[in-house]
Amino acid sequence: MGPSPRAIAEHASFQAFLHCYLREVDGGCWADNIDRVPSGGEDELRLETREASLAIEVRYRSLAGRHCVGRIWSWSSIHRHWQRLEPFRAIDLLVHELYARAVAMMPELRKSRELELRYRIIDSHRVMARYVETRRHDPRLMSDRFIDSEQSLLFGHVAHPTPKSRQGLADWQHPRYAPELAGGFPLHLFSVHQELVEQDSVAQGEATALEEALLKGALPELPAGHLPVPAHPLQAQWLLAQPAVNDAISRGEIRSLGELGPRFTATSSVRTLYNEDAAWMLKFSIPIRVTNSLRVNKAHELRAGLAMARLIERTGFTRTEPHFRFIQDPAYLTVRLPGLRESGFEAILRENPFPRGRDAGVISLAALTQEPLDGRSSRLQILIEGLAINEGRSLAAVSRDWFRHYLNCAIAPALRLYDTHGIALEAHQQNGLLDVAAGYPACFYYRDNQGYYLSQERRNALETLCPELTSSPELFYRDAMIRERFCYYLVINQLFSVIARFGQDGLLAESELLGMLRESLVRWQQHLRGLARPLLSQLLHDDCLPYKGNLLTRVHDVDELEAELEMAVYTFIANPIKVRQDVAIPESRHALA
Known part of the structure; x- marks a missing residue:
């Protein structure tokens, strides 16, 4: 019979919240085995304000940061033993820990924001459970029609604490x-x-x-x-x-x-x-x-x-x-x-490039890499397995070719656009669509008129080319800020999600995909001599990469669309592209002031 819609939504909600927490607040202490916890590999999180710990079973550890988790245990100085914990109780403890650490926030403001976050988490879980219950047996969830794939995102943003909040x-x-x-x-x-x-x-x-x-x-x-x-x-x-x-x-x-x-x-x-x-x-x-x-x-x-x-x-x-x-x-x-x-x-x-008769095979990266329902395969896995059967080749060989096609139509052109013209894109998973009607990526579509970043350094040239830009000064940004956002949206949000999906589905190891990406970045660096060159250097050599903190943005109750420069809270994560993996993330960037 399988898990209930409530249980599916609860697990997905916890996984999304934990993804944020590990990246933005505390990466925890990884161990092959935690004493008295009956599991093979875990991440232990200290709840300092409660003199307690959480141990989370990690069923798949991702180099790109998109882990798959399982059971949860808690330990406290009162009970002094590990005991099983429900996912929502674990979220509750982590939310309490977040705001207990926010000592610089006024007490009333802190409590108000904590209540608001708790409400949104509950609302998101309730809505997600409803969607899963209604659609879990609907064959359109795996349809390749444009609108069907658009409406198949039952779990929402994989790195957001409230992925289905609809206040x-x-x-x-x-x-x-x-x-x-x-x-x-x-x-x-x-x-x-x-x-x-x-x-x-x-x-x-x-x-x-x-x-x-x-x-x-x-x-x-x-x-x-x-x-x-x-x-x-x-x-x-x-x-x-x-x-x-x-x-x-x-x-x-x-x-x-x-x-x-x-x-x-x-x-x-x-x-x-x-x-x-x-x-x-x-x-x-x-x-x-x-x-x-x-x-x-x-x-x-x-x-x-x-x-x-x-x-x-x-x-x-x-x-x-x-x-x-x-x-x-x-x-x-x-x-x-x-x-x-x-x-x-x-x-x-x-x-509308996808009217009736021309709407097949175009799927957002979010839908392509979404976690499948229990007992099913992801869209990407179904695509790769179909190609392997048709071509009589191994999953690994097809995966390598598919990934190269993807890099060449989705990532390389976006970098060239910025390098040559000073135009960067907020190309996250939902804003990026792939034409995979023939199996391999053939074309990338970018959407969102709110997601353009124009280089301040190229402002004169761009306004000469398009004088109408003089009435849209808000489109221009400093290149340091552009690199921060472009790195997050194009690479961490979009590209890393593809790499993680290959790894989670057992199609190709993330380490090999990161190696292929590294080789591509080195090759592109030989030809890109403009604005993208510092970004490529950052991706290849920096210990840490900028990361948009959706959880910290929520903790501080920031509405990005209303904030100055539409600024969310940014932090840093270890750079998995660089060969060295064991880099400590600066504590100061995780502050909850």
């Missing part, structure tokens, strides 16, 4: 709006006087005209001088409760038309909507806090999407890199209301 989404709303439950709904339409509508586009046609085409004749006749403005139904509920919107309604400037038109469904981001017969996806603001942040479109992001579409085209990069593609956001529309920078109507039109 603001009521229980009854999940079946309709959560991508994991594959629901569908029409858009909510507003009729807005044209003087209030702001729109721009670098696509063929104005944003409102493109949006009208999505409605497929469902749009009723509008009052003279009015234009249609779509909204996510959840956002429409929020909008209709806002005083500024109600004032405009009372003046006849805005009318709510209700839900109209064809069925849309959520992609993995929750707020980007897809219809297989539409030329565009739609990215909305929603009043939901997903993992860390309230998901809203900012006014500057609307302009940045257009500027980046123009910039990428003018660099000629996609013409020289046929295996690397951008899913652009080339049009937007919103409503201007008095005294508001963002009204809540901000909507982005995103290209």
Whole structure:
């Protein structure tokens, strides 16, 4: 019969939390055997504020840091013996330890943040269990259709303490709006006087005209001088409760038309909507806090999407890199209301390269490397085993070739883009899609107009190439900061997840994959002479690499999308690419002040 959905979610929640804790707070003490603990290999964590310890069974120890864990035991000075512990009790003890160490935080603030984190952990676990229970036997979980793979992420971010936290989404709303439950709904339409509508586009046609085409004749006749403005139904509920919107309604400037038109469904981001017969996806603001942040479109992001579409085209990069593609956001529309920078109507039109008939075989790295349900194989393992059978070759030989294809279409071009043009990408697992329709990676797709970092050093050249960038100064960053973020998103978050998945599935040893990566970095270093060269040197020679601390970001209750420079809390981890593995991580970067 197998474990219950609750038990599956509890284990996945603990593994995600522990992944964060080991990387960001305390790596523990590794031992082949801890006295009186009946297991072969463990990591022991000291709970200093309780005079206690946790021992965690490690079923697979990953060089890339993505371990697979099993049973848990606790020891205390009171009981003076090891006893089995449930995963959620272990999380509870670690959360207490986190905040007990945060001595520089005011007591009331510390307690408030601790309660908030505990709530989000519980909410994430409860939501995850619901998704597992509903979808665990659904064959679409392993479908290679774009939208099916987008909606298959039952466990979420593998290195986040609250991977499925959905604050603001009521229980009854999940079946309709959560991508994991594959629901569908029409858009909510507003009729807005044209003087209030702001729109721009670098696509063929104005944003409102493109949006009208999505409605497929469902749009009723509008009052003279009015234009249609779509909204996510959840956002429409929020909008209709806002005083500024109600004032405009009372003046006849805005009318709510209700839900109209064809069925849309959520992609993995929750707020980007897809219809297989539409030329565009739609990215909305929603009043939901997903993992860390309230998901809203900012006014500057609307302009940045257009500027980046123009910039990428003018660099000629996609013409020289046929295996690397951008899913652009080339049009937007919103409503201007008095005294508001963002009204809540901000909507982005995103290209849809995966309509009906062209939607097979394109899968996000997050879906490709996701931990499988008990007794099943990961998507990557199924892919490699199928290729090995078809080609009559060993799993190891196919794995080596697959990994080389992946490096050449996903990693090398991203480094060349930064090296040549000073454009770095927030290319984490969810933002990166691979075309594996033929088995081997053939093309990489990057999405997210919020995930561009432009080099301050190249600012004059980039603004000369694309003068529209002068209205988006927030896109430019110092190169030291770019290297920090690029290293985390491209290498640690994305690339290391692929390496760990190969190792966990027994396809190819992580040590060999890291060796292949090291050889590629050395080879690329011979040709990359610009901005990427210091990053390659860092990856090859530095003892530690920068790491985004999702747990510490939560401990300090930072909303990245609202923070200055969208800064999360960063720390350091030992660099597994460098041959030497036994590097101590600086204690100062783990402080919980």
